[in-house]
Amino acid sequence: MINTAVSIKNVKKTYGEVEALHNINVDVSEGELFGFIGPDGAGKTSLFRILVTLLLPTEGAASIFDMDVVKDFKKLRRILGYMPGRFSLYQDLTVEENLNFFATTFGTTIKENYYLIESIYKQIEPFKKRRAGALSGGMKQKLALSCALIHKPRLLVLDEPTTGVDAVSRSEFWDMLGNLKKMGITVVVSTPYMDEAGLCDRVALIQKGRLLSVDTPQNIMNGYDEDLWAVRSKNIYKLIEDLRQLEEVSSAFPFGEYVHVSTPPDRINQKMIENLLEKKGHDTVEVKKIGATIEDCFMKLMKN
Amino acid sequence: MKRFFGFVTKEFYHIFRDVRTILILFGMPIAQILIFGYVITNEIKDVNIAVLDHSKDEVTREITDKLLSSGYFILNKKLETNDQIQEEFEKGDIREVIIFGDNFARKLQKEKAADVQIITDASDANTANLVRNYTQAIINDYVKEKNATILQPARLVPEIRMLFNPELKGTYMYVPGTMAMILMLISAMMTSITIAREKEMGTMEVLLVSPLRPAQIILGKVAPYVMLSFANAVSIIVLGYFVFGVPVQGSLVLLLAESLLFITLALSLGILISTVSTGQQMAMFISMFALMLPTILLSGFIFPIENMPEILQWLTLIMPPRWFITIIKNIMVKGTGLLFVWKETLILVGITLVFIVLSVRNFKIRLE
């Protein structure tokens, strides 16, 4: 039987009039790599702060490894690794001093848990005498992860670790998270980048304090209940406008070089779309049926 | 314990890597003490005085000559009647009137005591104080010289009146005052800022989620500043002694112990400020308004408490620097021991405890 690592039950958080979290219910299993996917202002940070014992929920309860985040906060603070959304290391301390400080703080040494951070830390080790403030975005993020890991936490909570980081560093970062998962560390991570959902075991799509869906990325994508087409022509802007005019089309959004067109199931076929568009004066129209991405699903769920 | 040292080490890195912090910590105390030392100068020169001599005998003439030949005083006018005194002061040309009683020489010889009255214009309290001290010193000097030649010593105790500011207490004490101010500034302001900085940079979030207890975080942040503030206290005393010749008459150990107490008080106040401020700027503003101004204005450092409106006098009772200044003045200038300052010491201990309790209560183990 797999243990529950994180259990969130009916958690609500309000700041005065504003409701940041509305009745959140999620369970994360031990050893899972779990993602909260949603834009800024969705409530990810509030939820994570509740999990890491920094905030009290207005209503509801959350526990981590059966320890309550309110009552057992002292015990929990020993086993949590937390990386806040903002770069939160000492900019005036060097890479090595930062790591050392956090190791000491948790009553351990760099040596003791070096195996855990080795693959990450060795990438920034050549710069260990450099002040953290002078590191590039990708390196800062690696250092922050090393610091959050140095005490071998059972649960790692990462709040938007890849925001504002370039595509290369991002993909490297997800590789690291995959490795940590292999070592048995449960990871809860949030991101505004929808394409990162596929790298998680399970995800929760979150928007305006509400969960839109909680499942494996595959199941979420399979659950898209309309036909989806990728369409392209020379003039994308006109293409979108024309597609939206069609009564068969429920939505048309640009996706990279294509426009993703959603139509009610079995309402229309490829040939029909091509004809309709040619009538509107588009040449070199390309239409193909595709499976939904997480982003398609998110947008559909958002509109409901 | 290792955690604690790790924390303190980190704190020292912060301090020594920030030029501004270093300047405030080490540059400011020295600058302050020098500025205050020289602005509130103890040198006077060519002060206009008037003499009202009711005796006009040998001794009064000798004393007058001695005063005028000292270089400090210039005789502006010889007065004839008491009525002229007020008149002359109101004209504003003179700063001091020296009045010799009648039959001065005879009384001094026969009764071994004679009347000399010194009246100063205390609207400028500092100068008045200095003028008085110089006059008194010169007269005493004269009496000592005389005593050397006569067998029976004569007493010549001048009667002193301060016009416009009758009591004139608590001005000539820039070293105790500066010390109170600097310790308050360094200890309270710097700690409140350094803790507020952790909040502002988001690092407090990470510290809170670690197993560090609030007390460990606070002590770790404060410990370096205790050491540095203490070093500052010592350097102020040393500077006062060697540059301005302010002696330590009483026990040095007691003086340092009292300083340490005051540092603790200021630090706990700093922690309290940091718990109510969200960022460095806010911490700074609160420190400035809540600490600096009262320390300067309401501690008796610059403005004598006795001359304040009654409400403000009451207010000074809760100003820690007031008590601290009294304590070190006693120890440094008067050379008294704990026996004379235990009451003030106890008050400081009490205030410290209140601040500590309040800050521990206010320190949030979570984010707001």
Added chain:
Amino acid sequence: MAGENGYIVDVKELTKKFGNFIANDRLTFNVSPGEIFGFLGANGAGKTTAIKILCGLSSPTSGEATIAGYNVYRETEKIKQNIGYMSQQFSLYEDLTVYENFRFYGGIYGLSRKVIRKRTEELLHELNMEKVKNRVIHSLPLGWKQKLAFSVAIIHQPKLIFLDEPTSGVDPITRRQFWEMIYKTAQDGITVFITTHYMDEAEYCGRVSIMAEGKIKAIGSPNDLKSQYDAHNMNDLFIKLVRN
């Protein structure tokens, strides 16, 4: 209008050094009027440095660059008059109303009250936000603020607008609405110079350049680049170019 050879951004051998560190190493590229140009690159690759030079905020160490025909060494004031700038960090005054923000920024560019009023109405009409004209920015959702910030940045009808990660953290629908605004702006003849970390957004650009270690590694239309480097999407392409 544009420079001698018709380019709105014309950069030759542009180099910027900080001490021994070469932040921009002989950048050469150009952008035509009405183009949507994606300026991509790794963190620390030198994008920000280059954008600062192109906006007239910093002088290059060597090389040539003109913006709308104005020289980046000598005519920085003219450049500023002719460009708009919006970034994720730069946003509107939260405690002012929508209209007050428009009026303030319009005022900065020396527009008359009448023109400001007219432009504000036009722009709010396009956004379908006439109703919020007198609302305080603070009370609006993030997506709306972002769109308003964009409108404010083009209130003086600049020839070129710089967008520095304008869509960071925005929800996917608003992000697309934002891009529709960008398209519209480009069709109206304003050149768009944009940076982003969303690689799918790179596909929306007419041409992109990809920077790493201070150099431009590749430049061209997304399709040309993908076939040239045998990558099946921009993410792939980016990783291939930056890793090497």
